[in-house]
Amino acid sequence: MKDKITKDTLESWLDNVRPYAHDGKVADYIPALSQQNPDDLSAAIYYLDDDCIHAGEVETCFTLQSISKVIALALALMDNGEEYVFNRVGMEPTGDPFHSIYRLEQYRPSKPLNPMINAGALAVSNMIHGDNPAEKVGRLLSFIHEMTDDHSIGVNEEVAASEFQSAYLNRSLLYYLKQHDVINGSVEETLDVYTKQCSIDVNVKQLSRIGALFANEGRDIKSGRRIISKHFARICKTFMVTCGMYDASGAFAIKIGVPAKSGVSGGVMASLNGFGGIAVYGPALDEKGNSVVGTKLLEILSNRYDLSIF
Numbered sequence: 304m305k306d307k308i309t310k311d312t313l314e315s316w317l318d319n320v321r322p323y324a325h326d327g328k329v330a331d332y333i334p335a336l337s338q339q340n341p342d343d344l345s346a347a348i349y350y351l352d353d354d355c356i357h358a359g360e361v362e363t364c365f366t367l368q369s370i371s372k373v374i375a376l377a378l379a380l381m382d383n384g385e386e387y388v389f390n391r392v393g394m395e396p397t398g399d400p401f402h403s404i405y406r407l408e409q410y411r412p413s414k415p416l417n418p419m420i421n422a423g424a425l426a427v428s429n430m431i432h433g434d435n436p437a438e439k440v441g442r443l444l445s446f447i448h449e450m451t452d453d454h455s456i457g458v459n460e461e462v463a464a465s466e467f468q469s470a471y472l473n474r475s476l477l478y479y480l481k482q483h484d485v486i487n488g489s490v491e492e493t494l495d496v497y498t499k500q501c502s503i504d505v506n507v508k509q510l511s512r513i514g515a516l517f518a519n520e521g522r523d524i525k526s527g528r529r530i531i532s533k534h535f536a537r538i539c540k541t542f543m544v545t546c547g548m549y550d551a552s553g554a555f556a557i558k559i560g561v562p563a564k565s566g567v568s569g570g571v572m573a574s575l576n577g578f579g580g581i582a583v584y585g586p587a588l589d590e591k592g593n594s595v596v597g598t599k600l601l602e603i604l605s606n607r608y609d610l611s612i613f
């Protein structure tokens with residue numbers, strides 16, 4: 304195991320990266336996200352021995368947004384099996400922005416290229432078992448409660464409603480997927496599940512524990528109980544490497560080399576076998592939609608502690 308990072312060190316690195324927030328911009332295409340404070344900053348490292356080091360405003364909650372795509376994928380794989388899921392969603396990176404629509408038309412039969420872009424993630428949300436949206440979201444929340452051992456985690460209804468009302472592009476993707484039989488049932492209900500899934504509220508401590516569970520090959524950090532199979536945890540981490548940072552995934556792999564998933568709320572979750580989980584929150588985003596300070600902090604951590612998996 305690599306040396307542990309101390310709380311003092313983490314705090315001083317947060318101070319170092321804090322000014323970079325000014326190079327980014329808080330997402331505003333989901334109106335409720337524009338209320339986030341661009342200067343908020345927190346980070347947590349969850350080691351596999353159940354030790355969590357954290358710094359900054361660690362109690363501040365933020366919504367998972369695209370980070371939820373990794374968790375929803377794990378649940379959809381457990382619900383349906385690998386064959387079913389990957390018959391409907393591909394495994395290839397796109398190099399396109401996360402909400403891009405145009406590649407959907409390039410393949411016949413239509414198939415979103417991967418579960419980390421919105422088209423693929425919407426299809427994955429549609430696959431989560433449950434008789435209605437509330438049951439599906441409830442199952443996803445229970446899964447997250449299990450992963451974090453924290454039953455207080457819930458949906459930020461204000462953010463969910465704000466996205467639901469303004470999600471014209473995601474609706475378009477869903478109608479396209481519906482036309483081509485990639486999804487079952489109702490477009491509006493699937494969008495309801497997806498927007499609530501994206502609006503699950505966490506803090507960095509909770510998120511770093513989810514990252515640690517993936518790093519721990521799907522086993523609970525405290526009890527060692529298996530929550531996700533090793534194989535499915537590996538699939539999720541591989542997608543984090545190839546597509547987790549949207550169309551910046553290639554540069555991120557070269558510079559930082561850690562499986563990671565970001566969301567437009569400014570959260571980033573990283574997961575490193577043999578090390579643990581890392582979560583950073585800083586809502587100012589670069590032009591690709593990744594947290595500026597989150598990326599910077601992970602770069603420092605990776606360089607100083609030689610964390611790259613490559």
Ligand SMILES: NC(=O)CC[C@H](N)C(=O)O
Nearest residue numbers: 368369401421501566567
């Ligand atoms: N990149 C993201 O975090 C996108 C998630 C967001 N809910 C959306 O679909 O637009």
